[in-house]
Structure formats: C-alpha cells, structure tokens
Amino acid sequence: MTTVSRHVQFTARPGxxxxxxxxLLEVADQLRGTAGCDQYVISRGSEDPDVICVDERWSxxxxxxxxxxxLQDDPQVAAVLALLDPGRPVARIDGVPLGGVGDLPPARDGITHLNLLDLPDKAAGFGLGHVGEARFVTAxxxxxxxxxxxHHVRPGARQAFGHRHGEAEELYVVLSGGGRARVDDEFVDLAPHDALRVGPRTVRAFEAGPEGLELLAVGPRRPGDGEMLHGWWND
Known part of the structure; x- marks a missing residue:
C-alpha cells in the first residue's frame, strides 16, 4: 500500500x-481512530482568517x-458546505508523501517475530557490561x-548516564525485579509490572534493587531526538 496525502483549502463566507x-475540527474528531487515518490537521489562515486548510495523510x-x-451524508459536512464562499472555490491537491522534518514513514505490511534475548547486547560493546545489558530492537x-x-540493570547497579528526548515521550514497563527511576529531581520506586511514562525534555535513569531490574522501553521513533547526560547521578 502507498501512503497518500491531501491538502484542501476552504474559504468561508466573510466573517x-x-x-x-x-x-472541521468536529469532523476531525469523528475521524479519530478511523482505519488508515494517519493525520487530519486543521489550520486557519493568519492573514485571512476565513481561509481554513485541512492537511490529511492516509495509509x-x-x-x-x-x-x-x-462522510458524504454527514450533517457536519453539509454544514461545512453551507458556510463556503461561493465566489472562492475549494482548492485540493492530492499527492504522495515523500518525507521531511517531522514526517513519519509508512509502516510495513506483514509481521516480524523474534525473541529479544537473541539480539546482541550493546552495553557490553561500550564497556558497560558491569552495569547491565541493553538490546535495541527497532531495526x-x-x-x-x-x-x-x-534493558537489564544488574543488582544494585545504576545506568551509567541519564538521557532525555526533545519531542518523544517514552513508556517503561518493569518486566521483572525492581528498583527506582530518577526522573529529573524526583525518585520513583518501581516494582514488577509497573508502567512509567516519561515526557519529552525530562531526564531519566534507572537503578536496580537487589534482584536487578528488567525494563522494556517503548516510544515513537525519532532519530536524533535523544541526548545523553553523563555523570547525571549525583547522590
């Protein structure tokens, strides 16, 4: 399947x-969760507030x-059409997204199945095997x-550095063991099956308890969005 885009410019009757x-925002709410709808964004003209644009991307x-x-028989759509300026026709451009800043590539069809423990431990390659193990499985x-x-942090050990993201949020799920997370200047105790969401621009690092700490980290893929902070633990 090929991802497609659509840009539509509407002009309302004066005022x-x-x-x-x-x-149009109500129409967008109706489309929330619709199969294949990756983006449906409403913008208003800064120079002409009667110009409203819709940018769509579909799988x-x-x-x-x-x-x-x-949507053809939807009363919201009928109300939209009634507000349009008849002297300024709707402009529409259909296309195929090529990429760009902030753009998300199309997801692949089919499935991929593997065991995460079969993948190489990257921590050992960076001389951090005494701290734990880290397997990055996105690719x-x-x-x-x-x-x-x-991630597996060995009993009583701390991750060697903190890190943060400029835009992405991350979810951490404790698979086994326990310990604590330092999130900016706050400490959060962690136990099996705990889930911890960390927002963008927030520094985080993990410390294992006596049984070690195994974590699964999940977030949006944003290459170049992360920043490491060495020497961040200071207590």
Missing amino acids: SGEELARL SAGDLERASAG DLGLERTGVSL
Missing part, C-alpha cells in the same frame, strides 16, 4: 472562518476513499514508527 474551523488511497464515502523488528529497547 464565518471561526465557525468553519469549528465544524492508502482506499482508506481515504472509504472515509470520504462515509531488527523492521519498525518504522516505533522505538523499542530491552
């Missing part, structure tokens, strides 16, 4: 831009066509939009 934007042309067909799983890594 009706705010109402048009409100209705396939078929997904776009099915969603469009489902091996063929993931395009999601980053996944498996």
